[in-house]
Amino acid sequence: MSTFRTYHELFVDYLKSTLTDKSPKSLYEPTTYILNLGGKRIRPILVLISAHIFEGKVKNVLPAALAIEIFHNFSLVHDDIMDNAPLRRGKETVHQKWDLNTAILSGDVMLIWSYEILQQYPIKISSALTKIFSETARKVCEGQQLDMDFPRKKNISMIEYMKMIEFKTAALLGCAMSVGAIISGASMNQIQKINSIGIELGLIFQLQDDYLDIFGSSNKIGKQIGGDIIENKKTFLHVFVKDNGSSREISDFNNFLKLKPKESVKKITEITKIYDTSGATTALKNKIKSLKKSVFKKIDKLNLDESKQNLIISFFNKIIERDF
Numbered sequence: 241m242s243t244f245r246t247y248h249e250l251f252v253d254y255l256k257s258t259l260t261d262k263s264p265k266s267l268y269e270p271t272t273y274i275l276n277l278g279g280k281r282i283r284p285i286l287v288l289i290s291a292h293i294f295e296g297k298v299k300n301v302l303p304a305a306l307a308i309e310i311f312h313n314f315s316l317v318h319d320d321i322m323d324n325a326p327l328r329r330g331k332e333t334v335h336q337k338w339d340l341n342t343a344i345l346s347g348d349v350m351l352i353w354s355y356e357i358l359q360q361y362p363i364k365i366s367s368a369l370t371k372i373f374s375e376t377a378r379k380v381c382e383g384q385q386l387d388m389d390f391p392r393k394k395n396i397s398m399i400e401y402m403k404m405i406e407f408k409t410a411a412l413l414g415c416a417m418s419v420g421a422i423i424s425g426a427s428m429n430q431i432q433k434i435n436s437i438g439i440e441l442g443l444i445f446q447l448q449d450d451y452l453d454i455f456g457s458s459n460k461i462g463k464q465i466g467g468d469i470i471e472n473k474k475t476f477l478h479v480f481v482k483d484n485g486s487s488r489e490i491s492d493f494n495n496f497l498k499l500k501p502k503e504s505v506k507k508i509t510e511i512t513k514i515y516d517t518s519g520a521t522t523a524l525k526n527k528i529k530s531l532k533k534s535v536f537k538k539i540d541k542l543n544l545d546e547s548k549q550n551l552i553i554s555f556f557n558k559i560i561e562r563d564f
Contacts, residue, residue, distance in 0.1 A: 296424025314350035383408025410442025466508035480520035
């Protein structure tokens with residue numbers, strides 16, 4: 241078990257083996273559909289990695305890894321409803337392919353299903369898993385609500401933004417690593433450390449998204465470059481300009497935000513210039529660099545043997561750089 245691909249294949253094989261036909265078909269067919277859409281499977285793979293570095297048996301954490309992935313996809317189904325999104329990973333979203341009520345109910349049953357899986361473990365372990373899982377689920381909901389609130393707020397602080405991405409995105413990565421550690425018998429101190437590492441990895445991942453949306457390639461991020469600018473999305477870059485830009489930069493920024501979709505090229509070009517001149521781009525790069533340094537420092541403090549330390553660092557670099 242030493243490559244990202246191996247872990248990915250192991251989990252996908254396990255996932256497919258569990259997706260048996262259930263009744264009523266109208267409820268469970270959408271759950272199978274969304275789970276089979278693919279994706280990087282980052283969260284379940286992190287469960288497997290965590291088990292490996294804490295001397296656990298990878299096969300023992302596969303059910304928990306599945307619970308994490310099912311929960312993640314439940315959140316995607318409901319997010320797509322709230323965003324009125326037509327596509328997910330290039331395919332129709334559940335509410336588009338079926339209907340709104342089916343999507344809501346199928347999402348609900350996935351949430352319940354994820355908890356049922358955790359009950360398969362011995363009571364002491366399942367109790368610990370359910371506790372951190374529930375805390376994380378609440379944070380994900382709170383993060384989603386914060387994200388939904390942002391468009392209605394004229395300005396948000398960087399503290400608010402970082403809290404939103406921690407709750408909505410990063411918390412589940414921390415949970416995934418904690419789950420693998422708990423099942424593998426790691427100490428409470430180790431569990432807390434790996435949770436913190438997973439959260440910071442999640443923050444890096446989201447901040448990389450903010451950066452790549454403007455400066456990446458459509459092939460790498462799987463969506464239109466500059467989409468966040470077109471949608472006036474309050475990303476790290478957006479918030480930084482509002483907090484730190486000069487009066488002229490903020491005035492120009494606000495004017496460019498009002499440009500209509502047909503002027504999207506101009507809007508993207510001009511706002512990108514402001515991100516550069518205001519220092520937002522540099523600040524974002526520095527934040528990512530700081531978090532990377534913190535993550536690798538925390539990994540070092542886990543006192544893993546060299547092979548395990550190299551393994552986790554290799555995986556993290558692949559996730560951070562989208563090299564998979």
